[in-house]
Amino acid sequence: MSSDKPHDHEACIDTALARARSLCDDRSVQLTPIREKVLAIVWKSHKPVGAYQVLDELSRTHKAARPPTVYRALDFLIAEGLIHKIESLNAYLGCGEAGVPHTSQFLICRDCGTAEEIVDPALDKALEAATKRARFTVERKVVEIAGLCARCVH
Amino acid sequence: MSSDKPHDHEACIDTALARARSLCDDRSVQLTPIREKVLAIVWKSHKPVGAYQVLDELSRTHKAARPPTVYRALDFLIAEGLIHKIESLNAYLGCGEAGVPHTSQFLICRDCGTAEEIVDPALDKALEAATKRARFTVERKVVEIAGLCARCVH
DNA sequence: GGCGCGTTGTTATGTTGTATCATTCGAGCC
């Protein structure tokens, strides 16, 4: 997230969950309790979360949870565009633009650990131009910028 | 690589190794036999290579090789800018622009497996503008586009 | 000769992700 002031993160989670429920309903796919719980865990912060960290949390309420439980839920959520995988961290992050077509670009702070999803049409355009020039058919874009966010650079 | 015609890959490897030797010499760092061998293995193709695949190859001539052997060599080569890590594949690729400051952007074909390193000033500029706007201090950029290359799309 | 430092050897372990098959459960149908 980009706000410089603290935000009501409970509301933030609630919004994300409500939107997820609505989207899954529209698409006639099942946001099961496990999937919803995993989504909530990922949304607990704006920091990318590892799959085994999700597993730890999930285990508290769901003793049967095993790695495949988590990975299946994560795969579902990614397929539905509700979360993103941060490749450079092997971690997962709630998508703030779920349901809106967009490409994912991230600013990841190595100090506070937060990852901000940015939407930059100019960057998209540059990417498109570059791939078109190479006659490359794009299926997936990974843009992950690591460094220090505005708050941590001081 | 971007050429549509086959190229002399032996020459390609030789060039990369020669440049690496020259750069390491300039910098007074040691391109030891293990490191050079690992670099040669990575350069055997223009496809990203996994660390354990490197280990398999290295083991043929170097029986003592273990995971740390390989990862130390890879870390050295990355630090010297001689190879890149492709985060979305957990694999490593020879850098065609070693010694020249540049940001790494890759077009990765899911069909033939080749990864082409592109240099696109417009893309760089867009990235810079986006991060500047967010007052984000960049340390590392990961741009990896997956899809189908011009040869495989047909 | 002994010290410091960079490199490699060695063993063990940590972290991330999948394969495979069994089981459950609800919707639609006869």
Added chain:
DNA sequence: GGCTCGAATGATACAACATAACAACGCGCC
């Protein structure tokens, strides 16, 4: 009611990727 089918989950095992920690070696240098 009993069937079947498919989606989701349970359960076990394993594969793939990466690092920790300490020992040993070799070489330049005082």
